[in-house]
Amino acid sequence: MTDLRHAKVSRGQFLRLMGGLAVAAAAxxxxxxxxxxxxxxxxxxxxxxxxxxxxxxxxxDELIAAYRKVRPEVRLTASYAPTDQVQTSLRTQLGAGxxxxxxxxxxxxxxxxxxxxxAGAGLLADLSGQSWTGTIPTGFKPALQVDGKTMMYxxxxxxxxxxxxxxxxxxxxxxxxxxxxxxxxxxxDKLKKSGVAPIALGxxxxxxxxxxxxxxxxxxVYAKDPAFDDKQLAGQATFAESGWRQAMEMYLELNERGxxxxxxxxxxxxxxxxxxxxxxxxxxxQVSAVLPDFRKSASSPGDLSMFPVPGADSADQVWIPAxxxxxxxxxxxxxxVEAATxxxxxxxxxxxxxxxxKAISAIPLTQDANSTIDPAVQSFLPFTKDRAVxxxxxxxxxxxxxxVHFAVVQELLAGKATIDEALKKMDEAYxx
Amino acid sequence: xxxxxxxLSPSWxxxxxxxxxxxxxxxxxxxxxxxxxxxxxxxxGEGMSFVGLANFQAILDDEQAMGSLGxxxxxxxxVVIVQNGVGLLLALGVxxxxxxxxxxxxxxxxxxxxxxxxxxxxxxxxxxxxxxAGLNGLLGLEVDWLGDPxxxxxxxxxxxVWQYAGYSMVIFLAGLEGIPAELHExxxxxxxxxxxxxxxxxxxxxxxxxxINLMLSTIGGLKLFDQVFAATNGGPGYATExxxxxxxxxxxxxxxxxxSTAIALVLALFVAAVSLVQISYLRxxxxxx
Numbered sequence: 001m002t003d004l005r006h007a008k009v010s011r012g013q014f015l016r017l018m019g020g021l022a023v024a025a026a027a028x029x030x031x032x033x034x035x036x037x038x039x040x041x042x043x044x045x046x047x048x049x050x051x052x053x054x055x056x057x058x059x060x061d062e063l064i065a066a067y068r069k070v071r072p073e074v075r076l077t078a079s080y081a082p083t084d085q086v087q088t089s090l091r092t093q094l095g096a097g098x099x100x101x102x103x104x105x106x107x108x109x110x111x112x113x114x115x116x117x118x119a120g121a122g123l124l125a126d127l128s129g130q131s132w133t134g135t136i137p138t139g140f141k142p143a144l145q146v147d148g149k150t151m152m153y154x155x156x157x158x159x160x161x162x163x164x165x166x167x168x169x170x171x172x173x174x175x176x177x178x179x180x181x182x183x184x185x186x187x188x189d190k191l192k193k194s195g196v197a198p199i200a201l202g203x204x205x206x207x208x209x210x211x212x213x214x215x216x217x218x219x220x221v222y223a224k225d226p227a228f229d230d231k232q233l234a235g236q237a238t239f240a241e242s243g244w245r246q247a248m249e250m251y252l253e254l255n256e257r258g259x260x261x262x263x264x265x266x267x268x269x270x271x272x273x274x275x276x277x278x279x280x281x282x283x284x285x286q287v288s289a290v291l292p293d294f295r296k297s298a299s300s301p302g303d304l305s306m307f308p309v310p311g312a313d314s315a316d317q318v319w320i321p322a323x324x325x326x327x328x329x330x331x332x333x334x335x336x337v338e339a340a341t342x343x344x345x346x347x348x349x350x351x352x353x354x355x356x357x358k359a360i361s362a363i364p365l366t367q368d369a370n371s372t373i374d375p376a377v378q379s380f381l382p383f384t385k386d387r388a389v390x391x392x393x394x395x396x397x398x399x400x401x402x403x404v405h406f407a408v409v410q411e412l413l414a415g416k417a418t419i420d421e422a423l424k425k426m427d428e429a430y431x432x
Numbered sequence: 433x434x435x436x437x438x439x440l441s442p443s444w445x446x447x448x449x450x451x452x453x454x455x456x457x458x459x460x461x462x463x464x465x466x467x468x469x470x471x472x473x474x475x476x477g478e479g480m481s482f483v484g485l486a487n488f489q490a491i492l493d494d495e496q497a498m499g500s501l502g503x504x505x506x507x508x509x510x511v512v513i514v515q516n517g518v519g520l521l522l523a524l525g526v527x528x529x530x531x532x533x534x535x536x537x538x539x540x541x542x543x544x545x546x547x548x549x550x551x552x553x554x555x556x557x558x559x560x561x562x563x564x565a566g567l568n569g570l571l572g573l574e575v576d577w578l579g580d581p582x583x584x585x586x587x588x589x590x591x592x593v594w595q596y597a598g599y600s601m602v603i604f605l606a607g608l609e610g611i612p613a614e615l616h617e618x619x620x621x622x623x624x625x626x627x628x629x630x631x632x633x634x635x636x637x638x639x640x641x642x643x644i645n646l647m648l649s650t651i652g653g654l655k656l657f658d659q660v661f662a663a664t665n666g667g668p669g670y671a672t673e674x675x676x677x678x679x680x681x682x683x684x685x686x687x688x689x690x691x692s693t694a695i696a697l698v699l700a701l702f703v704a705a706v707s708l709v710q711i712s713y714l715r716x717x718x719x720x721x
Contacts, residue, residue: 084665088684094476095689112475112687121477204579206665265668266561266579399686411669414581 108394132348154327202272219311323391508653519600607641
């Protein structure tokens, strides 16, 4: 047998060999190329790709199946991942110019994947021509629109409040949810005495840290000054010199009185869910969109309900946070913009809005006779008319304030920072 | 005979496809990255301006970046010392004539092949703050391993050491296998005890293995990202923020791709400089011995 290591190859032989390999490779590539042409007699197929976050899987799976019946020639492939991973991979794709046709978009302007940031780079298709955009409630327009143009779809709004285990409340002798801050503290005291952690807090998961301030700030800031966001944008108001200080003090009061589970900075969101679902903790201050996750972990899902966290000592001064839920947009630069926006138009139909909102316990963007609202969030409805404000980050001017908020809350809980220092850092981030 | 260089010689032509791939996959992105470091690009869209050295100036003024440099150096120091110390002890242990040494080698090396992200998730269970669970339950402690800012950085170091001590062990083991048995026998005849044999025979001859281990663990420590990101995301607060997590956040959370690339460039140059100084010192020490 010839020893290949010592075989001599002339330059001509080498070039012929490489040429042959190239032809063989090309032939192989052609033979394995996927068949994209539509079968004769049918309309040309369109392949759309959607990249979303895990929370969107349930409603999207349902609506993709429904869309297939309406437009069988459109094949929509969806993939989902946790928020951090999607943020990394999707921003990379957006930067490289190979973004999917449809992708997750966060309302407002508070994160790197938010509507204003992506639309500002010219990467979101304008949806303003679609009929559903004409019915967007006025209060939600800043979250979904830039300069009057609708750049993302969302099925509705979710609220932040206390998800609680009704069995644990009953066992502790609690008859009704509290309506003032004093009653809330008394409730926590009663629960603590009954031997459970009153509030489960998974502050190791960064986004969980913000929810208690978000639940309180509507009452401590916006109930007194509904134009706070505009004043802050104009440089006439700051975190440090506003009701944010009071909200932080209330947050720390809960910690100092031992109303949280032990070591909240070492506790994750998943552990927080488990504590409430299994009755080791009485409640968790959370966004209503995660109610399905709590129910999945509970042996009896009907035991879980929600109530607004009263951030004021007078019930009529209690306001709540109600924010537009994470939605999606169509890429402006892809080759399937028309097909992608057509899918969003389908999502904008009232029955699609109802279906999506139901899957994540949200309040539908617009409502008809078939709209359903999760019984757990019914107690929030009286507030939504004139005592609700969007989630705070949706109007922040950059993506830096939110992570700073996460970090300073962890520092406050660990006793490594003062409220003054925390609010100063947030003000500095706001100015960037 | 002097061989004439020719780009069309068969050796260059054989290497050409690999060089082409290397140029496209490694060289081009690296050069482009360097260029982005001098811009204010957000990572998406086409708006981009040349900002000169502004990004590098901003690093010096960035409290978070400078704080993370301190964390990175502390973490690297801890990992380098403990990982190599444990690796050496493990290597000496499994080098002994034990019946189970083959099995032990596999057991100690096994964590190396696990994904760093998986290791972080696994250790989140080990570091459960509940006094009755994980390490606390085992040792009867009540430590908030990942939630206490004064402990979290060392907890991360612990999981990194757990994962890579086996890697150091293998390199030390290769060094130990290369020491001729005759040297130990001669030392024994001369009356040297086990400690003296280690001090005067084993340790000097392990110098090349030590050089490699110190360099690899230093580079690994300075670039540490996965375990930190998956376990604490840089928190609580900024307690475990490293240069790598800061540059990730600047790019993908804050949308400051140009600034992030400047940090990456500084980090790469820093790693290269530290490695060069380290290797030149350790090599000179090897020669001296």
